[in-house]
Amino acid sequence: MKKFFKMGCLGFIGLIAIIVVISIVASGGDDSSDKTSGTDSSSKKQEQKKEYTVGQDVPVKNLSYNVVSTEEKTELSSVLGNKTTDGKYVVVDLKVTNKEKKARTMDSSMLRIKTDDGTEYNPDAELDTYVNDDGLGFFLEQINPNMSKEGKVVFEIPADVKEYKLQVASGFGFSGGNYETIKLK
DSSP, rough: HHHHHHHHHHHHHHHHHHHHHHHHHHHHHHHHHHHHHHHHHHHHHHHHHHOOOOTSSEETTTEEEEEEEEEEEEEEETEEEEEEEEEEEEEEEEEEEEEESSSSSEEEEGGGETTTTTEEEEEHHHHHHOOOOOOOOOTTEETTTEEEEEEEEEEEEOOOOOOOOEEEEEEEEGOOOOOEEEEEO
């Protein structure tokens, strides 16, 4: 009885496998043309996607970002002392505008530096205190509707990184999920 049960299960699984293979073969020609055209259209969309640069307003849902300036440094100084790096600090002076009808929270965790190979660098909130007069920068900063907040964000990256972009988000948590990039260098 056990042998019959094993044979029955194996036969059933084999039958399912054959049906799946026949389905794939039968619809294979149509799927490959759809996949090719889908890839072509998505690559065209990526080619048409606007590349933003320093000084441009960059809308991401109900927030708008504008990189005022960027600066590379190896040392940061403030009343807190000095910080040095073997790499380089990228200081991004950023203006964020809330275009929604209610207050939005902005935080530096909504920002990243990305390189062409996909490497991502997060900001360092401690270093932000070295470059912002109020000491906080974008740490959980509330921005009221139709108002803007300007502050500086510091990223520490390797010294040999030549080209990089700033990735900005529509928010964090439930309000996030949409991104744009701004070419910094």
